[in-house]
Amino acid sequence: MNAGSELSCRVCRASLTRTFVDLGSAPPCEAILSPEAAEQGEVAYPLHVRVCTECLLVQLPEVLPADEIFTDEYPYFSSFSTSWIEHARRYVESMRQRLGLTSDSFVVEVASNDGYLLQHVAQAGLRCLGVEPTANTAAAARERGIETEVCFLGRSSATDIVERHGRADLVVANNVYAHVPDLDDFTGGLATLLAEDGTLTIEVPHLMRLIELRQYDTIYHEHFQYYTLQTIARALALGGLAVTDVEELPTHGGSLRVYAQHDAHASEPSAAVIDLLAREKAAGLHDLEGLTGFESAVHSVKRDLLRFLLDAQEQGFTVAGYGAPGKGNTMLNHCGIGRDLLAFTVDMNPHKHGKFLPGSRIPVLAPSAIDEAQPDYVLVLPWNLREEIMRQLAPSVSSWGGKLVFAVPTLDIVDPASTAVAATSPVAPVIQEVAR
Numbered sequence: 001m002n003a004g005s006e007l008s009c010r011v012c013r014a015s016l017t018r019t020f021v022d023l024g025s026a027p028p029c030e031a032i033l034s035p036e037a038a039e040q041g042e043v044a045y046p047l048h049v050r051v052c053t054e055c056l057l058v059q060l061p062e063v064l065p066a067d068e069i070f071t072d073e074y075p076y077f078s079s080f081s082t083s084w085i086e087h088a089r090r091y092v093e094s095m096r097q098r099l100g101l102t103s104d105s106f107v108v109e110v111a112s113n114d115g116y117l118l119q120h121v122a123q124a125g126l127r128c129l130g131v132e133p134t135a136n137t138a139a140a141a142r143e144r145g146i147e148t149e150v151c152f153l154g155r156s157s158a159t160d161i162v163e164r165h166g167r168a169d170l171v172v173a174n175n176v177y178a179h180v181p182d183l184d185d186f187t188g189g190l191a192t193l194l195a196e197d198g199t200l201t202i203e204v205p206h207l208m209r210l211i212e213l214r215q216y217d218t219i220y221h222e223h224f225q226y227y228t229l230q231t232i233a234r235a236l237a238l239g240g241l242a243v244t245d246v247e248e249l250p251t252h253g254g255s256l257r258v259y260a261q262h263d264a265h266a267s268e269p270s271a272a273v274i275d276l277l278a279r280e281k282a283a284g285l286h287d288l289e290g291l292t293g294f295e296s297a298v299h300s301v302k303r304d305l306l307r308f309l310l311d312a313q314e315q316g317f318t319v320a321g322y323g324a325p326g327k328g329n330t331m332l333n334h335c336g337i338g339r340d341l342l343a344f345t346v347d348m349n350p351h352k353h354g355k356f357l358p359g360s361r362i363p364v365l366a367p368s369a370i371d372e373a374q375p376d377y378v379l380v381l382p383w384n385l386r387e388e389i390m391r392q393l394a395p396s397v398s399s400w401g402g403k404l405v406f407a408v409p410t411l412d413i414v415d416p417a418s419t420a421v422a423a424t425s426p427v428a429p430v431i432q433e434v435a436r
């Protein structure tokens with residue numbers, strides 16, 4: 001736990017003296033509440049993000065221990081999102097071709113969740129292993145035939161895994177590298193798992209996009225680091241790993257897929273790496289001043305959303321929410337929005353129905369509640385699935401003259417009846433927000 005008065009950087013150990021953004025305090029964003037729990041108290045933890053003045057890593061101090069977040073009953077199953085499964089399928093196909101993986105190859109995925117990605121590896125006839133700290137998702141992976149180790153990755157657990165399974169030609173760490181407070185030990189674990197000439201790929205949200213698109217609601221207790229390519233390279237160096245290539249992806253509002261290898265075996269950084277580093281520098285992300293002007297943008301998002309909700313209420317319009325992602329809770333709690341301003345929200349995930357959002361106590365209902373209530377406005381919380389949700393909601397919401405509302409990057413009120421997406425809407429896919 002790193003909650004003393006003297007906070008230090010996870011990469012370079014310098015004192016953390018500068019604020020990136022201070023969102024006050026909030027309960028854990030994935031701790032959705034049962035009706036009984038909603039009558040009890042809950043603990044709120046600070047969401048005060050710092051930027052290291054030495055290495056520029058943007059980081060949230062670990063005031064809420066990771067093992068209290070990723071428990072045996074982690075409420076998030078990747079397989080509820082069809083778009084996420086498709087992303088995983090394309091990733092596996094692309095890696096097979098790029099790395100020339102064969103039936104002799106061994107693939108390890110860290111934070112493998114319910115096997116949503118490794119199922120494609122197994123189907124392709126490759127040997128694979130999942131490493132996952134949450135027992136319930138690991139059990140779901142095993143049920144679909146994916147061998148899974150239940151543990152947090154570090155140097156010691158990685159050594160144990162290598163002794164029993166060997167080193168991996170491909171180590172996959174998608175959407176986990178932001179979630180590890182012990183960055184040094186985790187990075188050492190990744191390096192330990194990786195064969196001498198193996199490739200590691202990491203997907204993380206890109207801080208450049210977070211700042212550009214004001215995605216401050218992606219800040220929550222599960223996200224300990226917010227990376228640029230420059231700072232992820234500095235973090236990987238903790239394990240003797242070097243960045244060789246990078247791709248920019250649209251997932252989570254703008255992510256990086258970073259390729260790395262052991263330093264001694266790494267190829268020269270690709271043109272894409274050089275280019276992205278140059279763009280980050282031009283955007284001011286390689287100096288402290290460029291990283292410390294974010295708070296005013298956050299305050300502007302908050303003011304606009306609150307003004308809209310208060311005006312809607314005064315004018316007698318009804319507003320319901322769509323989605324119950326972690327990011328929604330950051331925003332709702334930071335803005336102080338409760339049931340008085342947002343009567344309920346809905347979610348595709350049946351595990352969340354009949355429960356209440358942490359902090360705000362806003363009820364989570366099945367999607368059919370939107371059709372029954374026919375609200376004048378639907379505030380869409382998982383903006384990163386904007387197009388998918390527009391297609392899904394447009395036919396019904398436009399039938400009663402309702403409008404869709406997005407809060408970031410700036411408040412946007414969309415009349416689905418007047419957009420092309422409504423006219424051509426196909427049968428809605430099953431969607432559910434991807435929380436990690």
Ligand SMILES: [Zn+2]
Pocket residue numbers: 009010011012013014052053054055056057
């Ligand atoms: Zn540092």
